[in-house]
Amino acid sequence: MARNAAAHGVVEGIFLASIGKEPMEGVLAAEALAGRGLRGDRYSEGAGTHSSSDPGCQITLISAEALEAMARDSGIALRPEHSRRNLVTRGVDLGRLVGRPFRIGGALLRGVRINQPCLHLEGLIGISGLKAALEDRSGLNAEILEGGTIRRGDPVEEA
Numbered sequence: 001m002a003r004n005a006a007a008h009g010v011v012e013g014i015f016l017a018s019i020g021k022e023p024m025e026g027v028l029a030a031e032a033l034a035g036r037g038l039r040g041d042r043y044s045e046g047a048g049t050h051s052s053s054d055p056g057c058q059i060t061l062i063s064a065e066a067l068e069a070m071a072r073d074s075g076i077a078l079r080p081e082h083s084r085r086n087l088v089t090r091g092v093d094l095g096r097l098v099g100r101p102f103r104i105g106g107a108l109l110r111g112v113r114i115n116q117p118c119l120h121l122e123g124l125i126g127i128s129g130l131k132a133a134l135e136d137r138s139g140l141n142a143e144i145l146e147g148g149t150i151r152r153g154d155p156v157e158e159a
Contacts, residue, residue: 009092014152019042020042043059061086062088087104087150
């Protein structure tokens, strides 16, 4: 079966935090572990704030365009790592991936649900109004069906 590019998108950034509430660190590549998360990230290690048994907590994505629109519309400029999402994409309609398998690098993922912003992030980052600014822009929660390496610059393709 031929793969269709999901809006010809790419991974622009990869971020990990080994423990919940700790700052996210940018990396060039990460190993996606099937059914767990990214090696070294809080959810694969069972050290996240939310349930590590929830498939939607294995890996999270947000689009660079959503962050840019938020800055333009609300005046809140959020650095990609402050979004607390593992992957920052560009050129991807993340909503289109809900319920669908997609590939990034060597990993096969499935979109579980659109992420909903919460006050936890607002308190953690210390930016008042962040929850409202992220409404309808908070990204995608996904599960890892097949492990593999994900690198910055990898294409995002529907499987």
